[in-house]
Amino acid sequence: MSGELEVSALAINVTIPQALRWTDTRRGEAFTLTTLNVRLLPDGRLAVKAYGRPVAGGRGAYVSFPVPDDPGLAALVADAADRGAALWAAHRGLD
Template structure:
């Protein structure tokens, strides 16, 4: 806690999780197809989760890493929840910074 006992303001609580091959899907934007390979999961101030999927062009190339809505499937919801729980466990067990 800071010396003045003011609560810390955290700007981002997010983790990235790889989408297993069997759960990956494709989506398109501007007539280009993307394969979604990762999900960024954020913890919102109210305790709920928000998530965005990210991918690269399916046909390769130097296209940017582009965000998409998360697939509406129970398996993806399970992956997001499991990632958040695993991140919470890891954070809870941190051993401090070594200077």
């Protein structure tokens, strides 16, 4: 079955360490970005978006932001992908 099975993407969520967090604005509202969603695409490339909370408080909209070109964030994404791969490889099946 595994040879026929098509997996479209694998995704993990990663908390952004305080030192790497940043603020961005969407629709006039400032957000502090606290989480990365990293996806492994079928061709082996990684795709990443950032999510966070409004600076003013409250829940706000669930809005994705691009991740800046920053060596620290790039290393976080690579480390997260490696850790995610290890966790997937060690899965123990359904409970």
